[in-house]
Amino acid sequence: MRQETIENYLKTIYNLSANNTMLVGNQKLSDKLGLRPATVTEGLRKLHDLKHVIYEKSYGTRLTASGAKLALSIVRRHRIWETYLTKELGFGWDEVHEIAEELEHIKNDKLINKLASILGNPIYDPHGDPIPDAKGKILKSNFIKLSETKVKNNYKVMGVTDHSSSFLKYLEKHRLIIGAFINIKTIEDFDNSIILSCQKKELSISAKAAECIIVEAV
Amino acid sequence: MRQETIENYLKTIYNLSANNTMLVGNQKLSDKLGLRPATVTEGLRKLHDLKHVIYEKSYGTRLTASGAKLALSIVRRHRIWETYLTKELGFGWDEVHEIAEELEHIKNDKLINKLASILGNPIYDPHGDPIPDAKGKILKSNFIKLSETKVKNNYKVMGVTDHSSSFLKYLEKHRLIIGAFINIKTIEDFDNSIILSCQKKELSISAKAAECIIVEAV
DNA sequence: AAATTGTTTTAGGTATACCAAAAATAATAA
DNA sequence: TTATTATTTTTGGTATACCTAAAACAATTT
Ligand SMILES: [Mn+2]
Ligand SMILES: [Mn+2]
Ligand SMILES: [Mn+2]
Ligand SMILES: [Mn+2]
Numbered sequence: 001m002r003q004e005t006i007e008n009y010l011k012t013i014y015n016l017s018a019n020n021t022m023l024v025g026n027q028k029l030s031d032k033l034g035l036r037p038a039t040v041t042e043g044l045r046k047l048h049d050l051k052h053v054i055y056e057k058s059y060g061t062r063l064t065a066s067g068a069k070l071a072l073s074i075v076r077r078h079r080i081w082e083t084y085l086t087k088e089l090g091f092g093w094d095e096v097h098e099i100a101e102e103l104e105h106i107k108n109d110k111l112i113n114k115l116a117s118i119l120g121n122p123i124y125d126p127h128g129d130p131i132p133d134a135k136g137k138i139l140k141s142n143f144i145k146l147s148e149t150k151v152k153n154n155y156k157v158m159g160v161t162d163h164s165s166s167f168l169k170y171l172e173k174h175r176l177i178i179g180a181f182i183n184i185k186t187i188e189d190f191d192n193s194i195i196l197s198c199q200k201k202e203l204s205i206s207a208k209a210a211e212c213i214i215v216e217a218v
Numbered sequence: 219m220r221q222e223t224i225e226n227y228l229k230t231i232y233n234l235s236a237n238n239t240m241l242v243g244n245q246k247l248s249d250k251l252g253l254r255p256a257t258v259t260e261g262l263r264k265l266h267d268l269k270h271v272i273y274e275k276s277y278g279t280r281l282t283a284s285g286a287k288l289a290l291s292i293v294r295r296h297r298i299w300e301t302y303l304t305k306e307l308g309f310g311w312d313e314v315h316e317i318a319e320e321l322e323h324i325k326n327d328k329l330i331n332k333l334a335s336i337l338g339n340p341i342y343d344p345h346g347d348p349i350p351d352a353k354g355k356i357l358k359s360n361f362i363k364l365s366e367t368k369v370k371n372n373y374k375v376m377g378v379t380d381h382s383s384s385f386l387k388y389l390e391k392h393r394l395i396i397g398a399f400i401n402i403k404t405i406e407d408f409d410n411s412i413i414l415s416c417q418k419k420e421l422s423i424s425a426k427a428a429e430c431i432i433v434e435a436v
Numbered sequence: 437a438a439a440t441t442g443t444t445t446t447a448g449g450t451a452t453a454c455c456a457a458a459a460a461t462a463a464t465a466a
Numbered sequence: 467t468t469a470t471t472a473t474t475t476t477t478g479g480t481a482t483a484c485c486t487a488a489a490a491c492a493a494t495t496t
Contacts, residue, residue, distance in 0.1 A: 001482080001483085002482085002483085005483080025443075025444090026443075026444060026445090027442090027443065027444085035483090035484075035485095036484080036485060036486080037443075037444065037445085038444085038445075038446080038484090038485070038486080038487095039483075039484055039485070040444090041444065041445055041446085042445095042483080042484085043483090057444085057445080058443080058444055058445075058490090058491060058492070059444095059492090085329075089329070089332050089333075089336075090332060091328075091329075099324070099326050099329060102323075102324045102325075103324060105320075106317070106320045106321060107320075108317050110309075111303075111307070111309075111317060114307050114308060115307070118307075219452080219453085220452085220453085223453080243473075243474090244473075244474060244475090245472090245473065245474085253453090253454075253455095254454080254455060254456080255473075255474065255475085256454090256455070256456080256457095256474085256475075256476080256477095257453075257454055257455070258474090259474065259475055259476085260453080260454085260475095261453090275461095275474085275475080276460090276461060276462065276473080276474055276475075277462085277474095
């Protein structure tokens with residue numbers, strides 16, 4: 001298996017497993033990796049042989065200790081590069097994910113640690129995701145999704161779970177960026193869309209978009 | 219053909235063709251690419267079909283205009299990264315080639331041009347190789363190899379053609395670095411080794427090493 | 437419990453990147 | 467010019483990463 005393929009599998013399994021608490025199914029992996037389910041089945045079998053995952057046939061997959069370690073190191077590289085690109089090289093938060101998707105495979109610890117140190121060893125990336133440290137230690141937050149909030153309460157935007165340029169541009173247009181304070185006005189029974197106020201303006205967020213915004217109660 | 223494979227072929231053909239003046243043979247490509255001759259034959263046929271090279275069966279290969287353009291852009295990325303790694307990220311000139319070998323495949327013009335601009339659009343990389351500009355224009359120098367110098371003359375070290383860490387460390391140990399002034403004392407008839415003075419010390423350079431050092435008459 | 441639906445696996449197949457060994461071709465020496 | 471040597475190509479083969487379609491299995495509904 002090509003190293004890059006291994007890394008993409010492990011990173012994706014990590015991202016879908018909610019801190020390694022859940023088994024990850026093939027369908028979701030197939031989606032995220034852009035491969036057909038049959039291909040994923042083969043890939044997982046190989047990763048199992050490599051001892052990077054425990055693959056329970058027909059039920060799902062979880063990372064082993066070695067798999068998790070590798071996954072965390074890819075996640076670290078990805079998020080450090082995203083941060084470096086925005087903070088040091090003038091890229092927007094909506095541009096960096098794609099580039100980091102390639103840069104994350106460059107394997108040189110000295111390089112990543114140097115970038116991290118120039119940035120002051122940041123703990124969050126431009127999308128609010130926590131950055132593992134050089135040892136793989138990562139902050140565990142108890143933030144919630146905007147879709148899980150309650151009417152009348154106040155929240156602060158802490159991150160996003162969709163990194164696509166279109167979604168991030170949409171958020172920026174409505175000033176719904178990291179650090180913004182919001183108040184939930186209404187939640188529509190009909191379609192679960194949310195009406196909230198943010199920077200003195202009211203706006204309506206679809207249930208789908210609300211799934212992708214991470215907030216903290218204030 | 220994988221994009222990375224294409225890029226490695228084209229870059230290598232460029233580097234072996236002395237500014238596109240010479241046909242490149244399969245044997246040398248096989249060496250540099252770490253592939254067997256039979257594999258190179260296949261690869262070149264495919265690049266020919268892609269119109270990136272003119273492959274004259276049994277005689278050799280040259281880049282087409284489109285191939286040269288692509289090659290120059292890889293060379294630019296490689297050399298800009300090497301320069302950025304040394305100038306901005308604190309790496310030694312003996313460490314950067316391997317990393318650049320990976321980074322050169324990250325395709326994002328805005329990124330490379332940003333790095334170049336931070337560096338002040340440099341014209342030479344840490345090994346003295348000229349860096350093509352964003353349009354592919356590259357300086358053509360008429361420097362010579364140390365092995366082509368004449369006794370008693372004075373020269374300035376301008377570059378190296380071997381980027382291996384061991385060779386560069388060896389040079390550094392003897393202060394034979396870019397910008398150093400040297401005077402040729404003797405050239406041994408027997409083995410073509412060169413005795414020269416550099417920074418007030420005398421040292422003997424093997425014919426093989428002298429092939430890899432680029433100098434300018436002063 | 438049976439039927440339906442959704443997910444995963446198997447079986448069989450394509451395309452690509454490589455290789456070793458033998459054959460063909462080109463370059464060089466006699 | 468012929469023989470010898472070096473280089474390149476052809477042939478036939480392996481390994482890998484992907485795919486589609488069909489079969490098997492698990493989860494959900496009736
Ligand atoms: Mn990736
Ligand atoms: Mn991110
Ligand atoms: Mn290189
Ligand atoms: Mn260089």
